[in-house]
Amino acid sequence: MNTNTAARTISIFDTTLRDGEQAPGATLTHDQKMAIAEKLVRMGVDVIEPGFPISSPGEFAAVQEISRRFQQVEICGFARAVKEDIEAAVKATHDAGKRRLHLFLSSSDIHLEHQLRKSRAEVLEVAREMVAYAKQFVDRIEFTCMDATRSNHDFLVEMVEVAIGEGATIINLPDTVGYALPDEYGNMFRRVRKEARGGDKVEFSAHCHNDLGLAVANSIAAIQGGASQVEVTVNGVGERTGNCSLEELVMALYTRKEALGFGTNIRPEEIYPVSQMVSAAMHFPIAYNKPIVGRNAFQHESGIHQDGLLKHRSTYEIMNPEQLGIPREMIVLGKHSGRHAIKHRCAQLGIALTELELQEVYIGFKQAADHEKVINDEQLRAIVEQVIPIQENSAS
Numbered sequence: 001m002n003t004n005t006a007a008r009t010i011s012i013f014d015t016t017l018r019d020g021e022q023a024p025g026a027t028l029t030h031d032q033k034m035a036i037a038e039k040l041v042r043m044g045v046d047v048i049e050p051g052f053p054i055s056s057p058g059e060f061a062a063v064q065e066i067s068r069r070f071q072q073v074e075i076c077g078f079a080r081a082v083k084e085d086i087e088a089a090v091k092a093t094h095d096a097g098k099r100r101l102h103l104f105l106s107s108s109d110i111h112l113e114h115q116l117r118k119s120r121a122e123v124l125e126v127a128r129e130m131v132a133y134a135k136q137f138v139d140r141i142e143f144t145c146m147d148a149t150r151s152n153h154d155f156l157v158e159m160v161e162v163a164i165g166e167g168a169t170i171i172n173l174p175d176t177v178g179y180a181l182p183d184e185y186g187n188m189f190r191r192v193r194k195e196a197r198g199g200d201k202v203e204f205s206a207h208c209h210n211d212l213g214l215a216v217a218n219s220i221a222a223i224q225g226g227a228s229q230v231e232v233t234v235n236g237v238g239e240r241t242g243n244c245s246l247e248e249l250v251m252a253l254y255t256r257k258e259a260l261g262f263g264t265n266i267r268p269e270e271i272y273p274v275s276q277m278v279s280a281a282m283h284f285p286i287a288y289n290k291p292i293v294g295r296n297a298f299q300h301e302s303g304i305h306q307d308g309l310l311k312h313r314s315t316y317e318i319m320n321p322e323q324l325g326i327p328r329e330m331i332v333l334g335k336h337s338g339r340h341a342i343k344h345r346c347a348q349l350g351i352a353l354t355e356l357e358l359q360e361v362y363i364g365f366k367q368a369a370d371h372e373k374v375i376n377d378e379q380l381r382a383i384v385e386q387v388i389p390i391q392e393n394s395a396s
Helices: 030-043 057-069 083-092 109-116 120-135 153-165 182-195 215-224 246-255 268-282 303-311 339-348 355-369 377-385
Strands: 011-014 074-080 098-106 141-146 170-175 203-208 229-232
Touching: 011 246, 030 057, 030 268, 057 074, 057 083, 074 083, 083 098, 083 120, 098 109, 098 120, 098 170, 109 120, 120 141, 120 153, 141 153, 153 170, 153 182, 170 182, 170 215, 170 229, 182 203, 182 215, 203 215, 215 229, 215 246, 229 246, 246 268, 303 339, 339 355, 339 377, 355 377
Parallel strands: 011 229, 074 098, 098 141, 141 170, 170 203, 203 229
Antiparallel strands: none
16 A cells, blocks of 8 residues: 555554454454454565464464465564474474564563563573574564563663674564653664664564553654554454554555655555454454544534535545445434435435425424434435325435
């Protein structure tokens, strides 16, 4: 979807099948993972992280089959900075056409003291040994400094330097607990890229959680700070309040491409079908007001808005739902609707109304709408029939 030839393409790393599935209650079956992976490939994601191979035999099998089946996309094997994890990820992704290993290790003092119970020096040694160990199996190594946004900056730079020195080719600086503000996050990328030895020779990746509702904004800030990859999930599913939403990030970059100067390889017409599949598989309903794929994203009840939209779509819509594979149901008839919308819907139903008839229908409509959230086609026909027999006024 990078139609601007001057725009820089951002790599979309999809972790719906790994981090997304970590949302409580979101467990997927093997077949569901296969079906979603197929949709992700069709949509045009650059990297798929299919699961956590060491976590269970089922996870290992799913990562292994996705690696074998989808040779055209890069597969990422996820692992703690532990030899057994790395070996499992290497085996599970062995048959992939393109692959990388993704190692993660905490960098914040909070994690080091309370979770790992290791000193900074000990953690740096783990990073050095495990990146070197992984490098002997796979050339492309992504290294994540977990909880980067709450880490001491100088220590973060030091850990990044160690990882690069041992062969890491992608550095991921995640906002693990959704704590950062956009300016802070973007500046962190600028500083680490500039200050870490070798930072100009590797790729940088963003991975944002949505605890403060800033995952998409922070991801854009990271891109502006030099990140060339963003890790996302379909519908923003994931731990706690979720991850950066694939559809929201992609459409923000597309809709504001002239201002931002970035694009992706995502095919927009596949966004809605993938969203619906993930929602159904995980049994996670999509909020009506969710951007891009929510039921109300392209529906309008206000009479003023409906009037403008019927004259020209761009008056109140910045994206085209058909481009996203979303069925067009622009006008919702409710108590805020005006005459223009009622006349338009009647015409779609084959009912021609004079101005006098329209006024009478409008009065009846308003009376009914005060008691109903939405007036459907059957109800609208009944209102019209109170004014004039439909069969005598049908366009047919």
